[in-house]
Amino acid sequence: MRREQTSRQSRELILRAAAELFAEKGYRQTTFADVAERSGISRGSIPWHFGGKEGLLVAVLEHSVQELLQPPGGLPRADADGVEQVLEEAERFLRLPLSRLFVTLLIEAVEPDSPIHDRYVAIQDGMRARIQTWAEGLPLAEGVTPRGLAVTVLGATIGIHQQWRLTPDRIDLDEAFATLRTMLVGALIAS
Amino acid sequence: MRREQTSRQSRELILRAAAELFAEKGYRQTTFADVAERSGISRGSIPWHFGGKEGLLVAVLEHSVQELLQPPGGLPRADADGVEQVLEEAERFLRLPLSRLFVTLLIEAVEPDSPIHDRYVAIQDGMRARIQTWAEGLPLAEGVTPRGLAVTVLGATIGIHQQWRLTPDRIDLDEAFATLRTMLVGALIAS
Incomplete structure (x- = not known):
């Protein structure tokens, strides 16, 4: 349960950071490293949550x-x-x-x-x-x-x-x- | 004179092709090779006319x-x-x-x-x-x-x-x- 909650929180933090960065810099200019830095979540766990960058893009839009x-x-x-x-x-x-x-x-x-x-x-x-x-x-x-x-x-x-x-x-x-x-x-x- | 005219024509053909490609594919996705193919002008002469890709972008906008x-x-x-x-x-x-x-x-x-x-x-x-x-x-x-x-x-x-x-x-x-x-x-x- 605890692990599930942490995972949900990480996902949420990544989505929020990615939405901000896409809005500021555009999608193509944003890297996983940028998202990791902004969200405080390690770079390696982003693909674990969203697959590739396109998966992150789709998730950000769904979220909004x-x-x-x-x-x-x-x-x-x-x-x-x-x-x-x-x-x-x-x-x-x-x-x-x-x-x-x-x-x-x-x-x-x-x-x-x-x-x-x-x-x-x-x-x-x-x-x-x-x-x-x-x-x-x-x-x-x-x-x-x-x-x-x-x-x-x-x-x-x-x-x-x-x-x-x-x-x-x-x-x-x-x-x-x-x-x-x-x-x-x-x-x-x-x- | 003849050479100058040819140069002006090449410039015009490159600008027209670049404007079409930027509109269709976006600026970042367009390469000099695409512009060369569309315009019929050799790839090597594009930087001669416009410097880098940013120079081409500025020229396309000026032109329009x-x-x-x-x-x-x-x-x-x-x-x-x-x-x-x-x-x-x-x-x-x-x-x-x-x-x-x-x-x-x-x-x-x-x-x-x-x-x-x-x-x-x-x-x-x-x-x-x-x-x-x-x-x-x-x-x-x-x-x-x-x-x-x-x-x-x-x-x-x-x-x-x-x-x-x-x-x-x-x-x-x-x-x-x-x-x-x-x-x-x-x-x-x-x-």
Whole structure:
């Protein structure tokens, strides 16, 4: 029992360190030696837990799925107040350390034969589905569809995040989100 | 003269091949041998033109700056019709083969000491400046600022592009842009 618990703790420490390092340096630049140093777990035990580096990558993404797909607070309310909740979730996502990882891993996920392609797609699907389900309960302005809204709002969140990450001192997140709020309200018909 | 022309042509062929390969495989996965094969120019002459691989990367980005920053058609008109022009530019950007490169290179550009960091930032700045200048001539809805609009519209374009690139068969670009159009109109005060 004791040994099992220690093993679980080691696994957890390795995953946390790897997620940080992948987000900071990128996947390819991160070595087992880096992960060992950051986690305090010996280098030799990393393959014991995860096999190769790809196994570690897949495990890191699996580990973060819960946090990305199940934000606290349930589905947004099917009325205009839901706008606030959708935006809060978007902002929360944007400020999560995980999002940095999520953006960094895009480059690994984009090839169809990538070991994380399917899981990455499933996470994006899940995020779009939340917005789409919310929008399906609302009267939408002309030209707006629940699916189109899901792609556009997730897209804006991803794209604002990337500009901010590249030049944090030039991107005012509050200003961008205030604009997105007004644009999102403009996509709904006032009831 | 003849030799100079041949040299310019070789340079051009190498740049074009490298841009395609960086967009397809990523920068790190591309070798001089790949570039030689794709361009038909001998492997040995690539360093003669560009020095190392970083020199080639910088040259590829420089080469694409014009096309990214000066879309045909001048600045968008300072009225609601400008919405169509802004969206046309966004869609045009999204469908350019160059954009694929632009997204792939983000991962190289994000570190402040990257050789392309400053140039990449300058391209994003230029794109935001076009939208911001356009929006400064328009009455904007509450909560919307020209700068916020620039970050949000460029962000939506980047983020829609990335979802589409990851899962082209699940993302309907026309649907997403129709939604973005209505949202953008909602950010302006009808005149």
